[in-house]
Amino acid sequence: MSETTVRSIKCTSCSAPLMLNAGHKIKSITCRYCGAVMNPHEDYKLLAKFLDQAPPSYSPLTLGAQGKLKNVLFTVVGMIEWTGEGEFWIDYQIFSPTHGYAWLVYESGNWVFLRRSRDLPNKSLWNLRAKNKVKVNQQKFRFFDSYQAKIIYVIGELTWVARIDDTTSLAEAIDPPYQFSAERNANEQEYYFGEYMEADEIEREFDLSSAYPAAKMHRLKPYKSKFLQPLAKAAKPFVLISLVITLFIWLFLQGSTIKPEPVAMTKISKGLTKSSYDFSVKHPNQLIIMTINTHKAGALLNAKITHKTSHKIIVQFGQNIKKGVTQVESNFAVAKAGVYTFSFDAKMPLPVDKIQLVIKENYITPSYFVLLLLFSIGMVIAAFMSRSAFEKKRWELAGD
């Protein structure tokens, strides 16, 4: 069920042997040697002759080439080169005895697999502007471009009679990697469903020996990033998870307050104040957070916590209170339950009513989850920006 029936005829104009691979829906056969156009349903009667056709400067496929598309074997039976808006592209008419006719379109290194669609859009494509939405069989597309194209080269078997210099109007709506397009000429309008095909897949399936560079951008090229896309995908659930955990910690796991009182300051000399007081820790080896609330810029704060009886220093720090800083924090744990002494001095008078010391035990810091949240959001934003830049390039190709 995978082979085509190959027949052979002689061109009725130049007698060159022509291999025929397609079926009875073929309406024209154009000799690749002399440009004679024949009607296969009227004893290959001559319909026209395209003299001195210039073949495309580069055509990756030739008539008779075979390859699988979506696991179905197709044979290249015809070829048309088009030009429009300064661009050139080749439509290869392909045929499968099981799946019928389709087109494989080659556009500067990019490939599109195009099939006739029996679906109709919910609105005409011809009056839309770029990015206007159009729906086809529940799939949402956005209008991309409409333009006119002219045939400049024809050979092989085609499901219609294509003539050199014939023009066709095309209107394309996209939902990358898919496309829905309309083709309209003087007599009829047909709709097509297209799908972007990766160049390496076509090369592999059609056994193309000469590699060619893929164009940087194509209207249907799917956005792909080896690094950002998978990382952002993996990061998305962590945004929610880390946000929920962070909020939970902030709301419910902030520990129990040991010392909420304002610090009683003692002025010991000009420009120097000190204070100390005791507090009890009931739960050893649990995180304790000490928060000093002040906003006296310029003060140098030296603080330490010692065990009351052994005077062993548990934590010690000195910090310049910079302008705008309102809070100094230190996290620590003690090995034993008992009474501890907090003491500090400040090398600048600190108004008593501006200083508040809060010590909490059984404290859980959300720092790691905050970092995870920031990293996850960063990845999602980076992927979004990368995608946006890619889409911007895509839509720069679109018409007005």
Next chain:
Amino acid sequence: MYKNNINCPQCGGALSLKFRHSKLCACEYCSSVIFLEDDAVRLAGKQSVLSQELGLIQLQQSFSYKKSAYLPVGHVRYQYETGFWDEWWTINNAGKGLWVSVDEGDFVFENQVNAPEDIIFEQLQLDASIKGWLVTELGHAVCDGFEGELPELVTKGEHFDYVHFSKAGRKLFSIAFYETRTTAFRGLWVDPFEIQVDG
């Protein structure tokens, strides 16, 4: 009850019928064509030999489409102006019959409906719109033969005019105008890439 205990009146071979409402079948042993009437069977000549063409659908080879399985049990071929198309009589997994029309990759799933009496073939024109349906094809066809079992009588060489009407939503409505009768089918275009052949 299936007509599963009927023998060929020509050779005596058992006719293994798949569909209870079959009206016509070909004996797989002697190729005789047999009319299946309510209480009798009647010989109707020899089965024609259809050339084997490459195709997605083959007799007795089941396929599936959108979670439903279908078994082709009968096959009719019609010649028309530029070639031929095949009509496959299939039984789905609910035991219901369905016609599948295949013409070089164009697939339509069809059910027979009552033929409209107010449409006259000679008055039809391509691209004309009738009751919201667009005339998309007019032609003349001849039955080239059949194989397997069918729900209606077909005769090799019988010819008819036909019209195809199309509508949004992949809809197709076909009418066949025979000399003595008119038949109509309502159908849906199907993407062959959505059909999975079993095995």
